Amino acid sequence: MLNRFMQSRLRGLMILALILIILPAFLGNPFHYELVTQMAIIAATVVGLNLLVGFAGQISLGHAGFFGLGAYFSGIATGTYGWPSVPALLVGAILVALIAWIVGRPILRLKGHYLSMATLAVGFIIAIILNNERALTGGPDGMPVPAFEVFGWELSAFGRYSLFGLEIEGFQAWYIFASVVLLVAVWFALNLIESPIGRALRSVHGSEVAASVVGVNTAKYKSLVFVISAIYASLMGGLYAHFQGFITPAVASFEFSILFITMVVLGGMGSTFGVILGAVVLKLLPQVLADFQELETVMFGLILMLTMIFMPKGLLPTLTAIVSKRMRKKAGGEA
Amino acid sequence: MFKTMMRRAGKCAAVAAAGLMMMSAQAAEPIKIGSFLSVTGPASFLGDPELKTLEMYVEKINEEGGVLGRQLELIHYDDVGNASSARNFASRLVRSDRVDIIVGGSTTGATMAAVPLIEQAQVPFISLAGAVVITTPVKKWVFKTPQSDRMAAERILSDMKDRGITKIGLISGTDGFGSSGRTQTLEVAEKMGMEVLADVTYSGSDTDMTAQLTNIRNTNGVEAVLNFGFGQGPAIVTRNYAQLGMNLPFYQSHGVASDGFLELAGSSAEGLRLPASPLLVPDSLPEDDPQKAVVQNYKSEYEARWDSKVSTFGAYAYDGLMLAVRAIEEAGSTDPEAVREALENIKGYVGVTGEFNMSPDDHNGLDPDSFRILEVQNGEWKLID
């Protein structure tokens, strides 16, 4: 019993790892690596957001605020004050967690659209501060961020490294690093979902009233998952800043928040692997649609609309439902 | 079970990979000119004329036989005014499309986001954005065609000084252009011994700036007002300024140097001054001005081709493309280092924006005099200085 349970949880993780291992065979040039690396970082962020949206059922329209805070904290701490990258990343995450905890308590009492509104306001306030504190953040024109560095060892997308005697390029090293980060992020999320906390969360999603009646401290759990998803965003924001080498307040913008939530909904709310697919699709679309030029925006809107109309549960849940239905049919036919 | 799953995963991966492959361009016979511009989004009034200019002159150059006997191929992407996408498209240009030179970057944010990557990749890059940070300090591979915002501030403030004004009120946009212009204005004012008594801002999407202007109006001692911003914001500022009945001398920046601005601001714009390239007043230039012919040609060709008014921003792209072509011709090849060196040594190129004299310590090559001071009189631009 326990064995099977472990299996089901690990199967998805194994498949994801396998895809990440095979993928480089199909990546033609450094740009492709960069794109996939970004996808992995963004995907890890939405895996965190999905804990809040998909499992606790709370909509955040301001998550880019936490992402941006993490990015800027890393950028400023390492760039302006010369901190090493890892402490900057961790202190940034602790700070963001604290902020999320402080604002989370009052706003998580809100319901539905009012909660969305409050998260939107928090996100906006963060973006406005980043935009206006020019002395610290460089203002709207942004700031450069130094390469990621661990114990004096620099991870630059432009460097060359040797790994276990294998010569690899900087962009490949980043790809490996981001893949590992994504796997860890997913592993942690899956464990959380299956833990007692996760079960409590899902009960909150189902019906908050019912949950509190049977004795679940809904406020505590909502607040906890809000903080966890903010930590995800902060850490990934920091990595994103190091990887990009340059950040502007756009990383904390409302548009970016909307993009995150769209990834979650498009990929499939509540499906950890679904939201990864959502991130991949939405990162890939602008690149694929770039050739449509003038019609790029039209196409993007149309695809988003049609997907959501015909797959309201999201890409992955819908696709798996179709696949399993076919399989069952096939199995039935053979029998 | 596992096998079918693997087969499916393999199929998916293959499809995804095919998608990625399609993105890389084909073999490299023509000279590849890469560009990432803000063709849509909040900065589209920059990117749109820039792209139109690049498209029409690449076409024209190709009809006339190309450069070094090779055709030009323009590869361009729309960064929607977003710095992260600008960086990604720059990466695609240098790493996937493998372009020979980049002419692009409508906004300072987009340009600066792409700079670290382009410096590493060692591809010559001519930016079309204004802020002084792009070429100061000098970056080996980065050039730019617009005058810097610092020059604009210098030109405006010295014109004020000539009129005996030393105390000003400043209103600027919180976007990159306005924000950087504000910083430069404050610095230049201090250097020139002028005082900025009021310093207010508005965000790009604001629909009414009366409150900010009232603030300036109620500040004692303000002798003139300067608005540093671009987009529709300055037009709203101008209209609010007139509605409030403020009649201190009013200055705008080069960010609104286009006929479109006059249409939006209407009669409210009467009497305001701004620094601009001579493109807005081609016929008022004296006959012996070396820029006259270039400016007139660009204006008439652009307006004939696109049936829309020419703008200063398109001219940045014109100069960028022509500088690139000239550098490639002088280098005799598309070898990046040779092209870069040729670019750095271009002297006396007379463009629409001004006369460019590049050097290893100056990757912009313009001087503040390339800005002319224009005034709006009877609804038209008038050359003052």
Added chain:
Amino acid sequence: MLAEFLQYLFTGITIGATYALIALGFTLIYNASHVINFAQGEFLMIGGMATVSLTAMGVPMVFAVVLAIILAGVLGIALQRLAIAPAKQADVVTLIIITIGASIFIRGIAQVVWGKEYHVMQNFSTDQPIQVFGAVLNSQSLWVLGIGAVMVVALVLFFTKTLIGKAILATSMNKEAARLVGIRTQMVLMLAFMVSALLGSVAGIVVAPITFTSYDIGIILGLKGFVAAAIGGLGSGVGAVVGGLALGIVEAMAAGYISSDYKDAVAFSMILLVLFFMPRGLFGAKVVERV
């Protein structure tokens, strides 16, 4: 002092009236379907842009306005029929994402058809501002306020006196029950979208002389309208108006007295404060969660 304060107040009312008009559109659709229609801003844009482009083609202003409003109404129906209705069992969040997709799509089309330039629309009456105790007021602001007031009254009458309005309210309260008493709920939803689109386009036309108009004007104004509706309490017409005016006045006062850099941040902090003490906005209905 007084002149200064009055000036900020007038500015705030001008901006706020714009937000209020947009917020009304949100309210209507929210009432009927509990969906936040993120494409609401696009109706506004359609109203302004269609009027401007039609007048540029030589159509007299009045016809241009009527045609623009009709166009928006058709679009509202299309949005409900083609995008919202087919997604039947979708979550509210999914519906919101659909409206986001729709807004991107509509904006994309507008950009291709009408281009990216900003356009001017003339004031309805004089260009001369009105002087009151040393403060000035744009005459167009009075138009915005007046039309806003007319629309609020019309909406109230619509919901309390007409059968369709009552049907919309009934549907919003309980879809199943409404269907049982013979209300065609899909039809009602379609009407709600249409009326909301009409409201949006009217807003877009009256505010265009103040804000200018362009293909992307709907993004930020739509967002501010949503904010105003939420402060007022989603679903409340009075709330939408009060919320809009409050938001505008806070923005203008903050820009004048506190810091123009942080005026939007002040406005958003106000929202948090309001929601902190009144979790359903100023005028939001108390809804008991069904278990």
